Each structure stands twice: as structure tokens, then as C-alpha cells.
Amino acid sequence: MTNSETKRLNFAKSAPKAFKALIGFDTAAREGLDPVLVELVQIRASQLNGCAYCLHMHTTDARKAGESEERLHMVQVWREASGFFTEAERAALELTEAVTLVSHGGVPADVYARAAEHFAEPELARLLALIFTINTWNRIALSTAKVPDTDERTAA
Template identity: 45%
Template sequence: MSTTTRRVKLANLVPDFYQAMIALDAVSDAGIDPKLAHLVRIRTSQLNGCAYCTDMHSLDLLHVGDDQQRITLLPVWREARKFYSEQEQAALELTEAITLISVDHVPDEVYDVAANAFDDKDLAQLIALIITINAWTRIGVTGRMEPGHYKPS
């Protein structure tokens, strides 16, 4: 096993890929309520163990006017359902199924709940957002991006 801690920086070494990710991110949440989009990003980041993305999107969620309690309770949202709308709960369930896709391959029951909570266009946009944040968290974890430097704009 290697003991090196050097990690390549994709933004510097494959800038075309990195710019494509930024462009993808710019369209991945079109039409989705910003608070919902950040909840999805945070939950995905938590599941994938990306401290940088968890920090970033928590700050973004606070910046758009949500409260700390909803962020704090997000890892246990099922036990704190009263803090999340039915649509948010459906989105979080789908987020977990897609993020942990190797576990149950997005069960029909989970998909159906989300399909009933969103119209087809919004559901497609939500799925695009979940896929995009999963890619970002893999960049963050692989590159060992450190939290604490991000400032919401």
C-alpha cells in the first residue's frame, strides 16, 4: 500500500473535464427549489463522506435562509419527518436510493413515491441533480478536498 498523500487536482490537470462538471452543475438544478436542491446535495455528500461538499452545501442552505436545525437533523431525517415536507422526504428517499445504488438499485416503491411528489420534468431534474452531486462528491473525496475554505456568494 502506498503511503503517498499527494492527490492530483482535476481542476488543474484536466480543466476541460472540470469545466464540463461546472457546466453540468449549472443546469442540474434548474427549476428545483434552492432549499430542496441543497438538502439533496448535503444528504448525498454525507452518504459519500465528502466533508468539503457537506460543508459547502450546508453553508449554501443557510445562505438561502434555511435553518441549522434542518441541517443538523438531515442524517436522521426519517426520525425528524416533521421538519421536512412530503416532497422533501420523497426527494431524500430517492437521493439515498440513487447514491447507494448498489444496495437496492432504486426500488420501484421509492421511485413511485418520488414520481407522485414531482411532475415528470421536476423528477427528471431531481435525478440529474442527484447524479451530478454524486459525481462532485467523488471528486471531493478522491482529491481529499478540505472543508473550511468555502464562502457562499
């Protein structure tokens, strides 16, 4: 059996306390945030991290929250498609990229300042927490080789 064929663990079953703690953190992060914004952030981080499992899950959730196909197609190129997103969404997407790619130079002061212009401090804190959680979920899905279109949220 090669490494790519090695059966990976089920994180939720193997570390249930850690999994439940992460669900609690994720739930707290989302509180009071616009559900469409939540999905846009999760989609962008999942794109950057190459997480097909989470990308499939969150594009599906975005559609359920009323997001249009047109905007979903533009998330990856949001800078060039500025007319598709509000200033607040653009600030959130920019912050998502900076936090997700934090090893590429940290979170620039101007990026943080733009986000702070659009989100009150408690909301900005929850937005940051949301970015932290999706990056953790991406790493769990990638590390355990989750397969797209097998949403296991209801099975956990």
C-alpha cells in the first residue's frame, strides 16, 4: 500500500473532544455575521488552500444561502471583479487572503485597517475567528484526505 492509498483517520471519531471544540469555535465565530459573507470567506480560504472538500461544501452552502452562481464564479478573481462585491466583502476577502497566507509577510496594516473600516471590533474579531476556523477545517480535510461531495457534517 502506497502513502496515497493509506487509509486516513476520521478526525471527528478519533479526536471527538477536539472536533467538538472546533465546532463550538466555528459556531461562535459565525454568530452575527452575514451568512453569505461567511460562505465567501470560507470559499476564498478553501481556494487558496486547495481544499476541494471544503470548497464543494461551502459553494453548496452559499447557494442555499441565496448566493448567485455569477458571484461564486468571481470569488477567485474578486479583485478584478470588484463590481460583484461590496466594499465590506472585498475587505473581508482581502483579510482572508492575508490571514490564510500569513507566512507570506503577515497581515499588512493597510489590509487590517480596511477590514476595521467595515467591521466593528466585535464583528472583526468574529471574522478573524471565522478565517482561523476555515483554515483549520481545510487542514483537517486535506490531512485526512476528505473527498468532495461527501459532506460528513450530518454523520459526525
